[in-house]
Amino acid sequence: MSGILVYALHYEGAFNKNSLGAVSEGARLAQQLGTECHAIVIGEGVSDDLAGQLGNYGASKVYRVEGPEGLAQPVVDAMEAAIAAGGHEYALFGGGLLGFEIGAGLAARLDAGVCMEVTSVRVEEGKLVAERPILQDSQISSVHYRSGVGVIIGRLNAFEVAETGGTATVEDLPVEFKAHSLKAKMVQRGEQRGADVNIEDADVLVAGGRGLGKKEGFDALEELAGALGGAVAATRAVVDAGWYSYSAQIGQTGKTVSPKLYLAAGISGAIQHKVGMQASENIVAINKDSNAPIFEFSDLGIVGDLNKIVPKLTEAVKAKKGA
Amino acid sequence: MKICVLVKEVPDAAVEKRINPSTGRLDRGGEKNLNPFDTHAIEAAMQLKEGGALSIDEVVAVTMGPESAKRALTKAVSLGADRSVHLSDDALAGSDVNGTGYALAQVLASENPDLVLLGQQSDDGECYTIGAVVADHLQMPSLTQVIKIDVEGGALRCERQAEYGYDTVQVELPAVISVGDAINEPRYPSLKAIMGAKKKPLETKAAGDVGIEAGRVGYDNARAHCSEFAAPPAKAAGQIIEDEDTNETVEKIVAWLDERKLLA
Ligand SMILES: Cc1cc2nc3c(=O)[nH]c(=O)nc-3n(C[C@H](O)[C@H](O)[C@H](O)COP(=O)(O)OP(=O)(O)OC[C@H]3O[C@@H](n4cnc5c(N)ncnc54)[C@H](O)[C@@H]3O)c2cc1C
Numbered sequence: 001m002s003g004i005l006v007y008a009l010h011y012e013g014a015f016n017k018n019s020l021g022a023v024s025e026g027a028r029l030a031q032q033l034g035t036e037c038h039a040i041v042i043g044e045g046v047s048d049d050l051a052g053q054l055g056n057y058g059a060s061k062v063y064r065v066e067g068p069e070g071l072a073q074p075v076v077d078a079m080e081a082a083i084a085a086g087g088h089e090y091a092l093f094g095g096g097l098l099g100f101e102i103g104a105g106l107a108a109r110l111d112a113g114v115c116m117e118v119t120s121v122r123v124e125e126g127k128l129v130a131e132r133p134i135l136q137d138s139q140i141s142s143v144h145y146r147s148g149v150g151v152i153i154g155r156l157n158a159f160e161v162a163e164t165g166g167t168a169t170v171e172d173l174p175v176e177f178k179a180h181s182l183k184a185k186m187v188q189r190g191e192q193r194g195a196d197v198n199i200e201d202a203d204v205l206v207a208g209g210r211g212l213g214k215k216e217g218f219d220a221l222e223e224l225a226g227a228l229g230g231a232v233a234a235t236r237a238v239v240d241a242g243w244y245s246y247s248a249q250i251g252q253t254g255k256t257v258s259p260k261l262y263l264a265a266g267i268s269g270a271i272q273h274k275v276g277m278q279a280s281e282n283i284v285a286i287n288k289d290s291n292a293p294i295f296e297f298s299d300l301g302i303v304g305d306l307n308k309i310v311p312k313l314t315e316a317v318k319a320k321k322g323a
Numbered sequence: 324m325k326i327c328v329l330v331k332e333v334p335d336a337a338v339e340k341r342i343n344p345s346t347g348r349l350d351r352g353g354e355k356n357l358n359p360f361d362t363h364a365i366e367a368a369m370q371l372k373e374g375g376a377l378s379i380d381e382v383v384a385v386t387m388g389p390e391s392a393k394r395a396l397t398k399a400v401s402l403g404a405d406r407s408v409h410l411s412d413d414a415l416a417g418s419d420v421n422g423t424g425y426a427l428a429q430v431l432a433s434e435n436p437d438l439v440l441l442g443q444q445s446d447d448g449e450c451y452t453i454g455a456v457v458a459d460h461l462q463m464p465s466l467t468q469v470i471k472i473d474v475e476g477g478a479l480r481c482e483r484q485a486e487y488g489y490d491t492v493q494v495e496l497p498a499v500i501s502v503g504d505a506i507n508e509p510r511y512p513s514l515k516a517i518m519g520a521k522k523k524p525l526e527t528k529a530a531g532d533v534g535i536e537a538g539r540v541g542y543d544n545a546r547a548h549c550s551e552f553a554a555p556p557a558k559a560a561g562q563i564i565e566d567e568d569t570n571e572t573v574e575k576i577v578a579w580l581d582e583r584k585l586l587a
Binding site for chain 1: 421451453457463465466485539546554566581583
């Protein structure tokens with residue numbers, strides 16, 4: 001057995017960055033192991049051109065499976081078939097919801113070890129060892145696999161995208177889906193809710209979390225963002241609660257940003273949020289809990305009640321800028 | 324119809340979590356609580372039962388864990404479950420995701436539920452994976468991180484946030500659904516429910532009772548082994564201001580921003 005199989009997620013004719021990073025990482029590791037990196041794509045009528053693009057990120061072969069895209073279980077069936085055909089030793093996923101769901105399902109199917117939130121993979125004695133930060137990133141543990149196949153689920157964008165200029169052969173893989181895999185049906189995919197705001201180009205982002213207490217809490221943040229000349233962003237918790245629009249969501253299932261200033265108000269600093277904003281140049285956090293994880297990676301942390309601080313800060317910024 | 328809700332006892336969020344260096348496992352001492360995400364799963368089950376679109380005969384809380392995990396079941400029952408099942412066996416200690424999901428699937432199979440609900444993640448580290456593992460073993464369709472469930476005919480119409488926006492997925496029953504905390508606002512148990520919880524049936528099962536193969540569970544059979552804990556590369560600690568006098572705090576923030584030319 002040898003080889004690494006990477007799942008690549010796509011939508012409307014393009015792969016997501018996270019998947020391209022995973023393919024790049026798979027290719028890098030395969031080279032070190034002296035084996036090959038293969039990729040697998042699933043969808044309805046995936047073109048040669050689209051599937052073949054993965055060669056440019058280091059895949060030597062791409063399995064193309066005709067089936068529903070965007071749901072996990074058909075991909076588990078497809079990957080089981082690909083591994084049976086190719087004898088891969090590892091299955092690698094970028095982060096994101098489907099990576100978790102497919103990776104976990106595949107581990108169950110193959111009675112395999114699985115490690116998630118992986119930030120780095122190393123080769124040790126001809127085997128892959130996954131590194132996973134735990135306890136709010138305060139420790140890094142090494143995970144060794146003791147199963148025929150090892151399942152590695154990366155943290156979002158943990159793996160760098162690297163173009164190799166290589167090419168891949170595209171092989172159609174017929175898959176007979178399990179009955180239960182077809183009992184979940186996509187009704188609508190990728191729906192955008194709420195007005196579009198452009199947070200990716202803003203130099204200054206003022207982000208709000210559940211600590212705002214209610215939808216109206218965002219009014220004060222909009223004022224502050226206005227004074228600072230920036231835009232408002234949000235955590236998933238408040239987007240899920242309907243307090244702010246999805247287009248402003250930062251993090252694993254939202255946008256990745258790197259403004260000059262990221263001011264977080266009432267945000268705990270969960271990993272899935274952190275991955276979307278940790279590249280910001282200056283991180284300021286206001287949180288009333290001195291133990292909030294966000295203070296571990298902010299440059300300036302203010303322990304206090306945002307309801308008291310934000311309005312006064314807005315006034316002070318206006319005064320300073322007016323001066 | 325029967326709904327099984329998977330619940331778990333986890334260290335209280337206020338307790339600092341640490342690794343026991345001698346075993347390499349999470350130190351699970353200290354205050355314990357019902358995993359917050361699971362309270363949303365129980366609430367979802369109650370709303371389905373009370374909603375009436377499905378005819379739910381009973382809601383059963385299920386956990387795997389040591390003796391102390393019974394408290395999570397009692398809490399689940401006080402929130403509305405009709406009875407509970409405790410899978411407890413020394414052979415299960417130290418199981419990884421693969422072993423835990425398999426063991427839970429075995430105990431669930433013995434209940435033969437029409438719907439399995441669970442929280443999308445536990446506070447102490449299992450990362451949104453158990454639902455998908457359990458579903459594969461039970462051969463049921465599955466969806467994780469669901470934030471809305473509507474009953475449509477005999478099926479569930481579920482919404483969640485995914486890579487490209489919101490997805491709406493129709494799932495046929497029986498199914499396994501893991502829910503996020505935005506799905507509902509869990510109720511508080513009434514005093515009467517709290518008092519009555521200890522009297523509702525609680526069944527304890529050992530691994531052998533539900534046909535769990537010993538070679539697939541426990542620390543020694545974990546397919547993924549954690550070891551070698553290391554500190555991550557240190558990042559210079561940021562500056563911290565405790566807000567005592569807000570005018571002063573705000574002055575300091577403005578000065579800090581100004582120094583870095585962020586107020587231009
Ligand atoms: C697969 C997956 C993907 C995810 N993707 C994302 C993602 O893309 N983006 C994302 O953000 N999250 C994501 N999450 C969710 C993430 O795990 C957290 O639940 C979320 O980031 C928490 O949001 P929050 O900080 O707003 O809320 P909380 O964690 O509830 O934090 C609220 C904070 O506000 C503070 N606070 C309360 N009141 C005040 C006050 N008056 N003044 C000051 N501070 C106060 C509290 O101390 C607390 O720290 C994802 C989760 C999963 C499982």
